Amino acid sequence: MNKPLRKASVFTLLLVLSLIVWATYVQMARGSELRDNQHNTRNAIARYANPLGDIVVDGKPITGSRATEGSLRYKRTYTDGKLYAPVTGYASQAYGSNQLEALERSVLDGSDSRLKNPLQAVTREPSEPGDVITTIDPAAQKAAFEGLGNKTGAAVAIDPETGRILALVSTPSYDPGSFAGSSTDDQKAWQALQKDKKQPMLNRALRQTYPPGSAFKLVVAAAALEDGLYGSVDERTESPDPYLLPGTVTKMRNENPSAPCKDATIRTALQYSCNTVFAKMAVDLGQKKVAAQAEKFGFDDSELDIPVRAAKSVYPSGMNDSQTGLTGIGQFDVTATPLQMAMVTSAIADGGKLMTPYLVDRTTDGGASALDRTEAKSYGRAMSEDTADQLRSAMRTVVDRGTGTNAKIPGTEVGGKTGTAQHGENNSGTPYAWFVSYADDGEGHKVAVAVVVEDSDAARADVSGGGLAGPIARAVMRATLA
Known part of the structure; x- marks a missing residue:
């Protein structure tokens, strides 16, 4: 060569x-x-080659699959898509998936190894898809959705004894079926949602944080009772009215000038939502003690999965005394998701024990056999049983003869706390309206609820937690206990 x-x-x-x-x-x-x-594209072709399994609420599927003529043979469909979008998320041939549709994908498309028999493991033939069984109570979900109506906001309901999420609503919502395919119409629907300034695809119940306003006073009250700063909710505090924020010339006043807030007890301060009492209480405790109590409720947890990851609720650090005082009324840089505030009332409702919230009861093989089941799990003890008992008593006073009377349910024990949080620079935006509550029918059924109204048709002067969010919480509690 x-x-x-x-x-x-x-x-x-x-x-x-x-x-x-x-x-x-x-x-x-x-x-x-x-x-x-x-x-x-092989992944999409494989995933949509066969019908997907279903996401189920109270024994009924809220998802389905429909045959198409394209290479992606089946398209995802949704029953009451807007109602359940914060629960399901979406599965789109063109835009992927999120939330339960993404997290439980292997079960829903049949690729989970637990769905395969020994022969299929060798031949690699697709298995029958499995189903995802949620914890949602359809009556509570519908009550929250209809209660919020055209308002921008969110609602969460939790079973305090187990952590089961009974309602998870965010408005405005969207129909995941409108862009589940890959046609021109699907693309237009997707683009319209992306451009919508109201952000209908934002899951406000889990992924949006808000200043909790006066609803956060429950956390401060728990810290004061646990620390021993005050021995009971009926012990008088040392609280001037108005209250001069430390190191400033700013005097904090109360919304209701005639309210008996000077040296008020915790019960009276919650009843009238006295800012001066809780601002001074936070300063007297110091930010570290308030932060420690907030963390017991779930604040500052960046890995709270239900299994969808929730945004981190934050109690700030590195503050001076005046800033700490503002956090005592849920302002400054305190932020919380509606899920987080439902966790606060859940712990109070269950004697101080906080259960980890969860949305999926179990996954199945499409029949009666469970692949896995979520067991109720303790998040931790947020406070002593005595502190929880006292806070429930004070919250009942709020509903019986305070700012939360719109949440009353005859024949049912209901406790709550209103909140109106400043929004925008120098409070230029419409305030956020909160209502957090619990209900106990005395027959072993309890529910904890948090509602936030971000925007509504109400005039600014008419925005209040009790007026806007209270009736929604009441409807959810009634639907759940019924």
Whole structure:
């Protein structure tokens, strides 16, 4: 063999060897990465080649699948899509999936190894899809959705004894079925939702944080009782009215000038929502003690999964005394999701024990057999049983003859706390209206509820937690206990 031909042969052999090495590397080292890449159309074709399993509420599927004529043979469908979008999320041929549709994807599309029999494990034939059974109570979900109506806001209801999420609503909402396919109409629907300034695809119940306003006073009251700063909710506090914020010339006053807030007890201060009492209480406790109490309720937890990840609710640090005073009324940089505030009232309702909230009861093989089941799990003890008893008593006073009378349910024990939180620079925006509550029918049924109204048709002067959010919470509690 002459020299040029030998060089060409060696070069060609090296190219072949390089190709073999590269192909082996791609298959062995990057196979999973390329297979799972969101731009790999094979994944979408495989996922939508067969009907998906269902997400189920109270024994009835709220999702389905419909045959199409494209390469993606089946399209996801939704029953009452707007009502349940904060629960299901979406599964779109063109835009992927999120929330339960994404987190439980392997069960819903049949790729979960637990769904395969031994023969399918060898042949790699697709398995029948499984189902996802949620904890949602349809009556509570509907009551929250209809109560919020055209308002912008969210509502969460929890079973305090187990942590089961009974309602999870965010408004305005969207229909996940409107863009579940890959047609031009689906694309237009998606683009319209992305451009909508009201952000209907934002899950406000889990992913949006708000200043909790006066609803946060429950956390401060719990800290004061646990610390021993005050021995009971009926012990008089040392609270001037107005209250001069430390290190400033700013005097904090109360919304109701005639309210008996000077040196008021915790019960009276919650009843009339006295800012001066809780601002001074937070300063007297100090930010570390308030923060420690807030964390027991779930604040500053960045890994709260239900299984959908909730945004972190925050109690700030590094504050001076005047800023700490503002946090005592749920302002400054305190932020909370509606889920977080439902957790606060859940712990109070269940004697100080806080259960980890969860949305999925179990996944199944599409029949009666469970693949896994969520067990009720303790998040931790937020406060002593005595403190919880006292706070429930004070919250009942709020509903019986305070700012929360709109939440009364005849024949049922109801406790609550209103909240109106400043919004925008120098409070230029419409205030947020909160109502957090619990109800106990005396027959072993309890529910904890948090409602926030971000925006409504009400005039600014008419915005209040008791007026806007209270009736919604009442409807949810009645629906749940019924």
